[in-house]
Amino acid sequence: MRKIFKPVDILSIAFILFLSAIVVVFSRSVPKPGWLLALYFVLIMTVISLAMYDVKSDTWKPVTYLHAFLPVVLVSLIFNSLGDIIPFVRPHYYDDLLIRIDYLMFGANPTIWLERFIHPVLTDILQFAYISYYLIPLALGIVLIVRKRYKVFDEAVFGIVLCFYLSYIGYILVPAVGPRYSMVHLQTTGLDANYFILSIQRLLNLLEHNKTDAFPSGHTAIALMTVYYAWKSGEKGLNIFLIPLVCALMFSTVYLRYHYVIDVIAGVALTAITILIAPRMYRMLDNRAG
Numbered sequence: 001m002r003k004i005f006k007p008v009d010i011l012s013i014a015f016i017l018f019l020s021a022i023v024v025v026f027s028r029s030v031p032k033p034g035w036l037l038a039l040y041f042v043l044i045m046t047v048i049s050l051a052m053y054d055v056k057s058d059t060w061k062p063v064t065y066l067h068a069f070l071p072v073v074l075v076s077l078i079f080n081s082l083g084d085i086i087p088f089v090r091p092h093y094y095d096d097l098l099i100r101i102d103y104l105m106f107g108a109n110p111t112i113w114l115e116r117f118i119h120p121v122l123t124d125i126l127q128f129a130y131i132s133y134y135l136i137p138l139a140l141g142i143v144l145i146v147r148k149r150y151k152v153f154d155e156a157v158f159g160i161v162l163c164f165y166l167s168y169i170g171y172i173l174v175p176a177v178g179p180r181y182s183m184v185h186l187q188t189t190g191l192d193a194n195y196f197i198l199s200i201q202r203l204l205n206l207l208e209h210n211k212t213d214a215f216p217s218g219h220t221a222i223a224l225m226t227v228y229y230a231w232k233s234g235e236k237g238l239n240i241f242l243i244p245l246v247c248a249l250m251f252s253t254v255y256l257r258y259h260y261v262i263d264v265i266a267g268v269a270l271t272a273i274t275i276l277i278a279p280r281m282y283r284m285l286d287n288r289a290g
Contacts, residue, residue, distance in 0.1 A: 004055045006067075007285035008158045009047050012074050015165045016040045019078065022085060022172075029088045036081055043074060069141065071157055075164045082171060083210035090175045090212075095182035098174075098215060098260045111179040111257050112186055118255075120192040126252035127197045131204070132245055133219045136226045143230075143238055156229035158285075159278035163225045166270055167218040171210070178214035180257040191256060217259045220250050220267030221274070228275055 020040045027033040050067040102110055137160050144153040176182075193201070223246040230239045250267075253259040 003286075005051050006154055006158075007282045008071055008154065008161050009051050010285045010288070011158065011162060011165070011281070012047055012071065013044055015168075016044055016074075016078065019081070019085070022089065026085075026089045030085055031088060032084055036084055039077065039081060043077065046070070047074070065145075068145070068153065068157070071161045072138070075161060079164075079168065079213070080207075080209040082168060082212070083208075086172055086175050086210065086212045090172060093176050093182075093212065094174045094215065095176045095178070098176055098262050099179075099182065101262045102260045105261065109179075109183065109186065110254050110261050111183060112188075114255050115187065115189050118189060118191060120194065123191050123193040123256070124197050126248060126255050127193055127201060129245055129248035130219065130252040130256055130258070131200060133223060133249060136223050136242065136246070136249075139242075140226050140230050140235070140238065143235055144233065149233065152229075152233045155279075155282055156226075156233065158282045159229060159274060160222060160225050162278050162281065163221050163270060163274040164218065166274060167213075167216055167221055167267075170216045170266070170270070171213050174215040175212040176214035176260075176263075177211050178258050178263070179254075179260060181211070183257070187257070214259055215263045216266030216270045217250075217253050217263040218267065219253055219258070220264050221270040223249050224268065224271040225274060228271070 017040075020037055023030055023033050023036045023040075030036065047070065050063060050070055053063045054067040099109065106113070140156060141153060144150075144156065223242075227239060227242050227246055230242060250264055253264055254261055
């Protein structure tokens with residue numbers, strides 16, 4: 001009989017409780033505290049329910065797959081819920097500071113300087129690379145499941161989800177909306193792209209309720225974490241595909257005006273921190289899981 005809770009279950013429940021505490025403390029500032037607490041309660045109960053149903057059998061079955069990929073739903077819903085917390089708990093944004101840091105490093109604003117290289121084909125390629133962020137971790141997860149490397153899968157999911165949650169803490173501590181909003185008055189040209197790419201971009205902007213997600217660059221951190229776990233698990237074939245895609249993704253975050261360069265640097269640093277602490281946290285929570 002397997003343990004009821006996986007380390008990632010305990011991690012998710014703990015982080016949701018952390019956000020719930022923030023909502024309670026700032027209930028007079030947050031516009032929909034009851035709705036948020038209800039959402040978090042449902043998420044916690046979903047984690048507990050799937051874990052308890054999953055543990056009844058040692059064989060993989062539909063509920064096991066639902067349990068395995070539940071973090072995909074959790075990180076998405078939690079991310080969007082931050083849009084109802086951060087602007088009211090942390091109303092002061094740090095875009096001016098991040099812009100100054102970029103300027104100190106380069107003597108120019110990178111997103112403005114890159115305007116000279118804007119081309120519809122390049123924009124399309126980089127927008128595709130940016131969008132691939134949503135599929136990159138899934139690709140690794142599917143490969144590991146197909147190869148029945150379940151323990152490696154659990155460890156990779158834990159590390160990637162931990163990186164997500166740490167990036168969310170970064171959004172709370174250093175809220176910023178990024179160059180696409182803060183520097184629009186300085187931009188002299190738009191990003192040319194075909195209608196299909198622009199439609200996807202508009203859809204993602206519509207679905208993304210939380211706009212204060214510039215620092216650190218979660219796209220950078222999560223993509224690099226996926227590359228790390230693909231390398232660690234020996235999935236060289238996958239990394240041959242992932243590495244150039246992730247490099248393009250990291251460049252796209254600045255070219256497409258989603259992030260400042262300092263955000264990308266912070267994303268790299270977050271990856272390094274997560275790689276250092278994830279194994280120890282995983283073992284600690286695995287020993288306590290029951």
